[in-house]
Amino acid sequence: MAETAILYDASKCTACKGCQIACKQWNQLPAPLTAEEYEFTKSYQGPLDLDPDTWLLMTFSEVSMDIGVEWNFMRHACFHCTDAACEMACPVGAITHKETGAVVIDQDKCIGCQYCVNNCPFSIPRAKVIGGTDYAKSFKCWQCFDRTSADKDPACVTACPTDALEYGDRAEMVAKAKARVDTLKEQGFDKAEIYGENEVGGMHTIIVAHRGLEAHGLIRDPKVPVATNLLDLAKPLSAVGVGVVVGALGFSFAMGSKYKRGEHSYDEKTDTWTIGEVE
């Protein structure tokens, strides 16, 4: 299978959230049941942020204009980077690239260290405690690999009423996005640009941001944290034992590119992790 990508064209998006619900439905991700568990978000964005049960979130931001606003929408979900910090950081190989380019967490292998959570430059993976364990495993969009490997589009793509979402061969999606950016520029969207073609080694979500990356809340020129690369280098050692990697991690924390967390520790005898406190 060739590399594939989801193409999200913000200029065609009406933020109907059909994709967000389709994601919930296909992946059977729960939402709270009672009114008391919900908070007012002060915006059309709901919930306010990704969480372990929300892998795709439509975001809304307003820029005031003389008449009305610029209301900018973005599909916020895993970008499926080629240089995936989460994959590099994962000490047990629970996070891998599929042949499509999708970055997938294998929850059976996940040990709950949350290095992916802490290393992702986009803060995509989120952790929650799941049945039978006392530690939190990580969750995020997996580009519906069960569907794509059966030659079906990801659930979010199928729900889009305006074809703002497409799925297909990555090179083709990139070409479409570029052509669309050209058209949008001709139509007066001077800041229109493509996102994901080259960022972090190339993403498997390609985005047309018609009002420019910043307007849509996208990080310009994202970088895999330096320490994450070190983790990746340390990985072969993991064959020797997880503890060694943990040691390497301690080092990486000391390098501290973005970490604000205390050190995690693993007790081999009891097979449990102690999650470092957030400082």
Place this chain on the structure above:
Amino acid sequence: MTNHWIDLKNSDVLMAIGVNNAENHPISMKWVTEAKLAGAKFVVVDPRFTRSAAVADLYAPLRSGTDIAFYGGLFNYIMENNLQHDEYVKAYTTASWLVTPDYAFSDGLFSGYDTATAKYAADKATWAYQIESEEQWDTTETGKMAWVNGAGTPAFTTPTIKNAKKDLTLQDPNCVWQLMKAHYSRYTPELVSSITGTPLERLLEVYELYASTGEPGKAGSILYAMGQTQHTYGSQNVRAMAMTQLLLGNMGVAGGGVNALRGESNVQGSTDMAMLFHIIPGYMSSPTSVKHPKLADYLSAETPAGSYWTNKPKFLISLLKELYGDYATVDNDYAYDMLPKYDGSNHSHIAMFEKMYNGEMEGLFCWGQNPAQAGPNCGMERKALEKLKWLVAIDLWETETSIFWSEKANATPADIQTEVFLLPAACHYEKQGEIANSGRWIQWRYKAVEPRQDQKDDLEICTELVLKLKELYAAEGGANPEQITELTWDYLDDAGHADITKVARALNGYTVADNSLVKNFTLLAADGSTACGNWIYSGYWNNNDSNEPADQPTGARNDVDEPGEGLTEPIGSYLGWSFAWPVNRRVIYNRASADPSGKPWNENKILVKWDGTKWLRNDVPDFGFQVVDADGVATPTPPNSTAFIMVPEGAGRFFTPGMADGPFPEHYEPFEAPVENQMSSTQINPAITIYPTAAETRGTADEFPIVMTTFRLTEHWQSGVLTRNLPWLVQTMPKMFVELSRELAEEKSIVSGDNVVIENKRGAITAYAMVTDRVKPFTIGGKTVHQIGTPWHWGYAGVCSIGGSANELSPNVGDANTMIPESKAFLVNIRKQEV
């Protein structure tokens, strides 16, 4: 919609006004987006900056309730600058028709107004055309109307054809064109801007862009919904849209039309089936004891002299034959006497609840309706429900209505004697049947799963009820028992359960003698030989060889868009997909898509085209395009200038005696307005009915200076009964809120997230404040007017999300023609809730 969803892609300019289609009709944006990709412009005119506005090429804010001022200004702009589609206007509209010199208009009032009754004269004598000549129907043996004298056809007085005087130069001061020009010359851009609050430059930008569709070959589409209709002049808003489209030659063309985006998947079907007090199935008037005590009265009064409606007797008699079967004969006037006749007074939702409030009703069936939350002034409606002896609520969930008596509703159960039944209904996946979408497509849907437990589908519930009534009337008699005992209800399967395919057969119509389905309504007769439950549906279930829905036109699923014979390019008609009423026609009045000689205005967007010998068709023609003789040989009918076959004039109407509140739309302020009417001293629509409960709770701008409007969200649906119980949806929009401007928020010391109280004389609700620049104050007549908006999805019933109901605040006054409530513009005040 006069057109249909897919056809939106054929448009050059789409104007969404009084509709938030991106949010409430998401699929519409598929086709709007296609149009945009092909170079079309999308304009949104709305009091709020919505998700539709977010993807629009041009957005214009407009104070809620000032649409007619906006249209009046547009007419003036078009006529002053000569931007109308001239040839179209002259050929296909009533522009050249002469109106009686008795017609007058002064200071907001049209001639014929009676201040004592607060209504216009019923005969509309001063709103009539000047008559050139009169003729009678040709009912001779070889005449076109010979059927009138056929055996079995009931006698009635045939109407007189009145041919109006015309001035094709459009110069006569009494011609419709000149009257219209004079009427709207008052609507200068500056005055309109001062009324609507739309910045002048932006207003003119919108006018310029939309008027560009007046160029022959260009198409403009108007999309609307409740933002246009839920006003005391909502019907006139819709009239104004129709007039706009006639002026610019946009009616009957691909990518044009007046397109009502229906807010429920099957609300089109419910109107088609006449779930309203004033019509019976197929858009025929309900008989009244005043006007039509006997069948001959009905046929004489309701059959127009011209248009396809001249066939109305055929439709009515066929309906009666379906309702009363063999019992209906020519000798008993086809059981017309069995049809309930109402007294001619208003029995709409608002009127009904007024009666209920006054203790004049005993019981109520609420079938998928939730008036305790969704009705105007719903606090008053809950008080009205208390006066009932019994109430049956039929729904998927517990609704605000089914628990109106509970503590959740702030009621005292011990004080309420109403006996309430909640019948669990099956949802749409649990039953089969058809739904009619906004584009009039009647699409069959199969059942996916069986209903759970004791849920039943609506037809089964209805059938059990009818059969029980029949049993009781048969056993106990009573007044007019035949009305029930003779009523046809053989829509049953072998096990005695409801069989919806039998209803479908009845709606399509059949020949009584051999029970054979008719091909379509052109074969219906007024002599008792055919039966048909709803003439406009005729043709949707006409396959005599199968009873399988998939084998019927309604179940047709050819997803290839094919061009008509002799044409090369298809146009999105998809004639092989489902069935659109009438007779599978996708664009109503499509004759107007070509010039009088039959040449399409736009050769790239052909609906019909006269090639010199015959009509080429990408759609089912909406005119007599051929005559088929007894041997089945078709002779094409050459082009003429009759493009509007459903109106007696045969021409598009700029001026009409058909409205209760004036032959032209005129700007009035809402029932509750923040300012005085700048167009005239007639403040509100002078022809509306104001019931005591509405008059008592009317607020003034001194006390309640803020305009409020209500709206819906993509994330929720209607009264929220369904969606507020679905966690996935609640999570995307969890709480009731109010959108208010930064300016108003500062004035009231409110910040986003505060709990605020919104109140008027009808009630008070709380909501979270969402302070946003998407809502901005208007400058009206030099004065700052604030407007706020809230969704109306919330209420006190449900599990995942409860909150204040916007309709606690909306007034129970309605449009002069339809009585639809004025939910889109009324007055309130707002304050931060004391903690």
